[in-house]
Amino acid sequence: MWLCLANILQRKLRAGLSVLAVGIGIAMLIVLVSLSRGSIAEVVQRWSSIEAQLWVFPRSVDVITAKGDYIDDRVMERIQAVKVNDEPIVSGVFGVFKASLQMAGQEQSVWGIDPDDLEAVTGKHKIVTGRAFDADRYFKKLVAEKRGGRRDYDPESISEGELARGLELIIDQRLAEAAGAKIGDRVGMLGKEFRIVGIVQTGVPARVLAPLEVIRCIKGVTRARSTFYFVKIRKGIEAVAAQEALAQALPSLRVERTGAFAAILGESVAIAIIIPDVVCGISVVVSFLFILLTVYTMVLERTKEIAILRSLGASSGFICRQVVFESLLISIGGIVAGTGLAYAGKAAIEGIWPLLTVDIRAEWLGLAMVVGLAGGLLSSQIPAWLAVRTDPLTALNVE
Amino acid sequence: MAKSVFQTSGLLKSFQMGSLEVPVLRGIDLQIREGEFVAIMGPSGCGKSTLLHVLGLMSSASGGEFKAWGEDVGRMSQGQRTQLRREKIAFVFQRFNLLGVLSAWNNVAMALKIRGEHRDHQVSEALEEVGLAEKVRFKPGQLSVGQQQRVAIARALVCKPAVLLADEPTGSLDSENSRIVLRLMRRLHDSRAEQTTILITHNPLIVDCADRVLEMIDGRIRKA
Secondary structure (H helix, E strand, O other): OHHHHHHHHHOHHHHHHHHHHHHHHHHHHHHHHHHHHHHHHHHHHHHOOOOOOEEEEEOOOOOOOOOOOOEEOOHHHHHHHOEEOOEEOEEEEEEEEEEEEEEOOEEEEEEEEOHHHHHHHHOOOOEEEEOOOOOOOHHHHHHHHHHOOOOOOOHHHOOHHHHHHHOEEEEEHHHHHHHOOOOOOEEEEOOEEEEEEEEEOOOOOOOEEEEHHHHHHHOOOOOOEEOEEEEEEOOOOOHHHHHHHHHHHOOOEEEEEHHHHHHHHHHHOHHHHHHHHHHHHHHHHHHHHHHHHHHHHHHHHOHHHHHHHHHOOOOHHHHHHHHHHHHHHHHHHHHHHHHHHHHHHHHHHHHHOOOOOOOOOHHHHHHHHHHHHHHHHHHOHHHHHHHHHOOHHHHHHOO | OOOEEEEEEEEEEEEEEOOEEEEEEEEEEEEEEOOOEEEEEOOOOOOHHHHHHHHOOOOOOOEEEEEEOOEEHHHOOHHHHHHHHHHHEEEEOOOOOOOOOOOHHHHHHHHHHHHOOOOHHHHHHHHHHOOOHHHOOOOHHHOOHHHHHHHHHHHHHOOOOOEEEEEOOOOOOOHHHHHHHHHHHHHHHHHOOOOEEEEEOOOOOHHHHOOEEEEEEOOEEEEO
């Protein structure tokens, strides 16, 4: 062991560079995996706060961007009417009209929801500052009045002053902190200036919530339409059975359990996970090629040392172990350096992009450790083989 | 009568140089007994070092018979030869061949470590015996050539080998250091009753130290 350590310390710069190369590979592995999985896990965690068991959306809608066809809200009546064994299974339905805005340096998904459905969306998360939007239902009532029982209304019939009363937003605490936003601040969206009226605890499915009819009105969607619906099922009804019943009743729509969001999101962002994984894989392989080269060079430089050990009676196993130990020492140094770099990377990423989640978990650290040690072991195989094949007499005679 | 350590009969060794086979040992008949201090002298290129390497199981003979401690070396596997070398044979080289990254102490300890029997007191005793108790922490580059050769002798003897093979141990030393090293080797040989020492040298001082001097010329032992 001292010989390995002494040899590494003999070439501090080269060993240091090798440790750094492995460290960068390991850090990339930890950070990219923690970022891609962490971000998905954070979104899935937020979705779990929705107080609904099923999720209904057009087959054409992209889960991530919500781009695609809107559904007519009349479908809500069909959803409510679905029965299993002549028993109604649905206790409530609410629609979400999706939009987006730029805040804290990135695009934020905005959920337009009925003020009466706010609690169903935010779940146990409370408004910590300010109030709910359209608190007196002014805008909701105004649109209902304009429709006058019809499906459509003329958006021109709503004055700028009337619309301005409805331009309200609720944002979550994490976005508020990231954007330095507070109650009363104005935020531009869809060409209008919205006021932040409430800040809700972090953990709600969308970081920005807005009044449903206001978003529809600004986007010129005057018929009651939504991007997707959440369905609450009655107590005692199995979510899977309800999902099947709804899917049969609404063959043109996709019906999923909200609990299956992680899997659906996983499918949708598979490429976004694969790309970082491929980058990780390449960086780790390059790092270990660096170890291989380093250890290979060390062995080439030290044929005489190996020959001396041979003359002292060292077996092939002993020589092999020296080489493998050196490689493993560099790998262990790389794992330690990589873990430190990963935490530094996490701090930097979350400092620059506060809404990104780099969730470094013990399992990713464990994975990095296994990859690091396995890589070190594999990288040492060719140099070890070369060392064992060294002819001691030739090496001893080279001066 | 003392037991035979090495016995060779018609020992041959040749090297392949391209398509040419160059004979180096051309039929060596030799017997070395336990406890002997044997010097092998001869001009450069006569095959002294090659003979030493074959005797030390670092190289295989091309032909003839070679028995070590009564066992036919030709029938041994590479692993068996390595084990025999580890357990019974030690080398001292002209260029010392110390591990430059390790201290004198660790160089000596390495020989024990390879045998799996590392004991600190043995290392200290070996370095004391060669008069380097004060230099244990020094690396080879910080020692004089004479001191380096003494570390190499301590490393060879720490395992109490049955046979010490020394290849021109004074070849890199001045006359004063050569005298010191040869006397040291003789003294250490005498203090170990069953140790056999085989030494290759050009140094005429060896005549006073060795029990027997063999002369080699053109790959053959000329006289004993």
